[in-house]
Structure formats: structure tokens, C-alpha cells
Amino acid sequence: MPDRVIVEVDESLSDLIPGFLTHKRADIITIFDANARRDYAEIGRIAHRIKGEGGSYGFETMTEMGRSLEQAAALHDDGAVVTLARQLLNYMDRLEIVFQPSED
Template sequence: MSQKIIETIDNELKMLVERFMENTNLEVATLIEASKKSDFLTINRIGHNMKGSALNYGFKHLADLGRSIEKAGANEDVENIKQLLISLKDYVARVEIKFERN
């Protein structure tokens, strides 16, 4: 079994995190489709939005992935995008959310 990726999120956001993760799963699917079509604009946009949203919620690892996806989309870096999507799917499968008061 793979090791979990722990994200520590403010307890006040607990009610919003489930929907955020649902949206993240939708973004993964959209990114996969965009990569199949070499739609770099969509990849760049979703990466940018993912980075910002993840930072707002406190998902540091996800924000880093979003930043990298945004950059790879801007550079039209097909091979890097493929690797980042593998990493993103792995992240979603392994992330464990811990809620704490800040």
C-alpha cells in the first residue's frame, strides 16, 4: 500500500473540502481530455486555477502540482504534462486530509 500524502487543513474549511475534492477530480478528468487534444490553453488555465484554489484551502502539495501543470501547459511540454498527470492522479488517490485549528 502506498504511503498517504498528508495535507493539514484549517478546521473551519471542513464543510467545503468535500466539494473542493470533487471539483479536483473533475479537473483531473478535464486535464486528461485536454492533454489528449493538446489543448495547452486549457491545461495552463486549469493548472493556474488549481494552484490558486489549493493555496486558498491550504493544500500545499496540490498547489505545487497546479503550478507545475500551469507552467507545462504554457510551455506546451507534452512529456512533462503526461508525468504531471500521473503525479496528480497519484496525489488524489493517496491524499489524506487532517483538520486542525489554526
């Protein structure tokens, strides 16, 4: 089994995280489809959203990957898009989320 990636997330987000991760997986599938069509605008939009949302939910690595995907789309770099999308899926497959008490 690959090494787990432990991410600590505020427990107030516990109801939102499963749906968020499901949507990000769907986004990655859309990226693969868009890449096959060479629809770099679509890839860029999705990557920009991943970049913004990742950090909001406590997934800083996802934000960095979204940034890299956005750059690859801007460069029309098919190979980099595929590689980065696979890396993002691999990251998500290895996630272990630990909910931490809210700091109220």
C-alpha cells in the same frame, strides 16, 4: 497501500473540502482530455486555477503541481502534462486530511 500524505486543514473548511477535491479530480480528467486535443490554453487555465486554489485550502503541494502543470502547458510539453496530472491524481489518492481547530 501507498504512503499516506497527511495534510492539516482548518476545521472551518471541513464542509468545503470534499467538494473541492471532487472538482479537482474532474479538473484532472479535463486536463487529460485537453492534452489529447493539444488544447494547451485549457490546460493552462485549469492548472492556474489549481495553483491558486490549492494553497487557499491548505494543499501547498497541489499549488506546486499546478504551477508545474501551467509551465508544461506553456511549453506544449504533452509528456510533462500527462506525468504531472498522474502525479496529482496519485497525490490526491494518498491524501489523509486532518482537521485542526480554527485559530480564532
